[in-house]
Amino acid sequence: MSTDISRDAGTAPVTPPSPAARSRRTPAKAAGAVLVLLICASLPLWAFPDDYSVGILMQIAIYAGYGLSWHLLAGYTGQYAFGHAAFFGAGAYVMAIFSYHTGLSPWLGLGLAAIGAAVVGLLVGLIALRVSGLFFGLITFGTALMLGVAANQLVGLTGGAAGLSLPLHLGDAGMMQFDTQVPLYEITLVIVAGYLLLTWALLRSRLGLLFRSVRDDPVAADASGVNIRGVRLGALCLSAAMAGLIGAIYAQSLLFIDPESAFGLTQSVNAIFTAIIGGMGSLFGPVLGAAVFVLLREVGMTISDGDGVYSVLFYSTVVFVFIMVAPKGLVGIGRRLFGLVRRDAGKRE
Amino acid sequence: MNLLLETLLNGLLIGGVYGIFSVGFALQFGTLRIINFTHGDFVMLAMFLGFFAVSQYGWNPFAVIPVAMVLFGLVGAVFFTTVFNRLKEEPHEIQLIATITLSAIITAGTQGLFGQDARSLDTITEIFQLGGVHLGVWKVIGLGISLLLAGGLWLLLTRSGIGRDIRASVDDAVAARLQGINTRRAYLVAFSLGALLAGAAGATLITFYPVTPSVGANLLVLAFAAVLVGGAGSLPGAFLGGLILAVVQQVTATYQSPALQNAYVFLLFLFILVVKPAGLFGRLARVD
Numbered sequence: 001m002s003t004d005i006s007r008d009a010g011t012a013p014v015t016p017p018s019p020a021a022r023s024r025r026t027p028a029k030a031a032g033a034v035l036v037l038l039i040c041a042s043l044p045l046w047a048f049p050d051d052y053s054v055g056i057l058m059q060i061a062i063y064a065g066y067g068l069s070w071h072l073l074a075g076y077t078g079q080y081a082f083g084h085a086a087f088f089g090a091g092a093y094v095m096a097i098f099s100y101h102t103g104l105s106p107w108l109g110l111g112l113a114a115i116g117a118a119v120v121g122l123l124v125g126l127i128a129l130r131v132s133g134l135f136f137g138l139i140t141f142g143t144a145l146m147l148g149v150a151a152n153q154l155v156g157l158t159g160g161a162a163g164l165s166l167p168l169h170l171g172d173a174g175m176m177q178f179d180t181q182v183p184l185y186e187i188t189l190v191i192v193a194g195y196l197l198l199t200w201a202l203l204r205s206r207l208g209l210l211f212r213s214v215r216d217d218p219v220a221a222d223a224s225g226v227n228i229r230g231v232r233l234g235a236l237c238l239s240a241a242m243a244g245l246i247g248a249i250y251a252q253s254l255l256f257i258d259p260e261s262a263f264g265l266t267q268s269v270n271a272i273f274t275a276i277i278g279g280m281g282s283l284f285g286p287v288l289g290a291a292v293f294v295l296l297r298e299v300g301m302t303i304s305d306g307d308g309v310y311s312v313l314f315y316s317t318v319v320f321v322f323i324m325v326a327p328k329g330l331v332g333i334g335r336r337l338f339g340l341v342r343r344d345a346g347k348r349e
Numbered sequence: 350m351n352l353l354l355e356t357l358l359n360g361l362l363i364g365g366v367y368g369i370f371s372v373g374f375a376l377q378f379g380t381l382r383i384i385n386f387t388h389g390d391f392v393m394l395a396m397f398l399g400f401f402a403v404s405q406y407g408w409n410p411f412a413v414i415p416v417a418m419v420l421f422g423l424v425g426a427v428f429f430t431t432v433f434n435r436l437k438e439e440p441h442e443i444q445l446i447a448t449i450t451l452s453a454i455i456t457a458g459t460q461g462l463f464g465q466d467a468r469s470l471d472t473i474t475e476i477f478q479l480g481g482v483h484l485g486v487w488k489v490i491g492l493g494i495s496l497l498l499a500g501g502l503w504l505l506l507t508r509s510g511i512g513r514d515i516r517a518s519v520d521d522a523v524a525a526r527l528q529g530i531n532t533r534r535a536y537l538v539a540f541s542l543g544a545l546l547a548g549a550a551g552a553t554l555i556t557f558y559p560v561t562p563s564v565g566a567n568l569l570v571l572a573f574a575a576v577l578v579g580g581a582g583s584l585p586g587a588f589l590g591g592l593i594l595a596v597v598q599q600v601t602a603t604y605q606s607p608a609l610q611n612a613y614v615f616l617l618f619l620f621i622l623v624v625k626p627a628g629l630f631g632r633l634a635r636v637d
Contacts, residue, residue, distance in 0.1 A: 074442065080441070080442065080445060082445075127619060127622065127623065130622065130623070130626055135577065135622070138573055138574075138577065139619070139622075141570070141573075142570070142574075142615040142618065142619075145570065145611055145612070145615060146612050146615055149608065149609060149611070149612045152608065153608070153609075265566055269449055269453065272442075272445070272446055272449065273446070273450075276442060276443070276446040280440075280442055309457050309460045309461050310457070310461055312453055312456075312457040313454060313457035313458055313461060316450045316453040316454045316457060317454055319446075319450050320447065320450040320451060320454060323443060323446055323447050323450070324432075324435070324447065327439055327440075327443045
């Protein structure tokens, strides 16, 4: 039964256009992407200079990266991690524990966080990849739960349920702390851009083809000599490292981490929210989804006077109605609109 | 020795309730192939129903159980017609996110209404002794009700016409439809039965277990683990899985710490997965 689940999971079409059309459109698309990125990077300078707005931009960037890491795994290899916070939180805690206990620069911690999360991914994968589909999802879910218990219990290392506050070095760039949030926001944007580039390059590489073959028809892929387990494990480790790196940035942006925000159910669901709101199987979907998700959450916070419960109620309801109406996400709506335009243009030719 | 015996017996008694909501979950998953993340929240809502009916209106907890069954069966039917029947045709990620969001809505809505405080029926504490072992009366009653319901469901599925329709729809929906079986009705009944079991489980559970709005997520994890430990595709397996998990929880709580309960459940789950990936009673072979 797990086979059929992984097979028809991720039915979002990723049909590549013909090579000629692709090479014609690629430079324009790339230029557009760079332009959008530059605009995003410059937003704090001209549009939203205040601390509150930069904080929101920061969150959007973080959830974009987090959503991209989940989507790489689910969208392209069909492995649905219900507990993606296991990797996000592992990265956040590696970062926090490292800088708290050694006093060394968090810049080193970034690398360690990615490696630590990848190791968690590897361990999960070695067990979880004996099965696939929903079972895989449940094991990541349970891993997040277990790591949450560990973070609560190992008080000497993690500070327990009260969390871990990182030492202040305000204005010390060597310690990755700045006078404003803007530099950290720019760093996060660079990471997100890196994730986009990585996903894009993967999609047109042989490896990307292997990813999708494992998603669309594992039996046929196996018969064609594809090392299914190896491909799945590789994708899982890569995705985990990406989530861990973003988790480290998250911890550094707050200078605080606790078990609930690192490994909680909400944090796992957030990754899925961003990817699905944006639309599965599209490169920029998670970025769009992150913007919508963070803004919805802020609107919810505002209209409920900062009551987190009503905020969750608000954005969950909006997301629910949205997916019942538009299951293909924002990108799906966009495609439908542009699809109509393009078809018209084709007729005129 | 008495402590160990008491712990094991308590585990089995609580396990009956875990067993029936796990069976409900397995029934819905087995027929619709949708992971219903709201299942745990149904149990939670039934617990609230039981709490208010008993503490505010002085109902006998016994009387709440059939009311909860009927009520949640109906709610299940409404949920099926409005949401799950449509979701059935959607890809898995849409089903997943839809039921997760629905679960978040129910949890947050309940938190908004009742707050995050734990509520329990501490009025019901009758205990009886059996050879030096102390057992809660309501836990014994709970196991009795659970066995009754599980047996009833088994009879319904194996001996009745609609039960045959449900089994046929699970085995091969297309072939069943070609035979003139109304698969939509079979799904509707199966889903409502799952919700009905959640209602019964919740109304029973509240007699000895405190309720908070977020308890649904924990219960769902248990149901999921019970199904996989018992073996996906096997309803008796799901029931036994529930029993086993409850015993593991009780032993952990008594001898280590209640905080580690679910960690041990997960370890057991991993262990079973490594030594017997199809679950203890699984019939389905899994291919990678």
